[in-house]
Amino acid sequence: MLRYLPFLLVLALWIYAFIDCLNTPEEEVRGLPKVIWVIIILLFGEVLVGPIAWLVAGKTRHAPAGGSTPSQWHRNHRTEFVAPDDNPEFLKSLKDENKKDEKLLKDWEADLRRREDELKRRESGEEPTEG
Template sequence: MLRVVLSVAVLAFTVYCVVDVVQTEEERVRGLPKLVWLVVTLLVPLAGGISWLIAGRPRGILKPRPRPSGPRGPDDDPDFLRGI
């Protein structure tokens, strides 16, 4: 039973990595060309997927977006306050 669970987990991880490689834009891929990453993740499922996540995936996917620097509400807007 444990062997089946591990096999399914490795298969799901490989599918996730292959889909991630395919959906990533060519110019954002790091290290190797996109086609090489695809072949590596398919031929060496666990090691290829881990290496894709560490070395090939574009940086900054999970970084929070910067907040806008402008006023957030009417009480923060100097032009609005001048008109009161």
């Protein structure tokens, strides 16, 4: 099993570099056009030259804003969490959904009453009235 490990690692790196290249916007690609990078990754993937060249030289790497570490950047740019019971938009959506459910329930009840009345008329031998 261990003899397949190097092959699997090369394959994983090859696939990662290929997908990363495809998902990278054109303006973040350095040195060569994106199409050429894809060809290099595919042609030279078995010897790791293509994927490593892409990871080292092909993509622009962004430093965090203000020279801070990624964890600090994430902490400073986190959106403020609002609990659902304090969120007016969420509460409004619940009220709207509740109104829809109430209307649907009233329609079902009216339909059920109409059907029950129709069944009672049939059982008593009366002709149903159109209306």
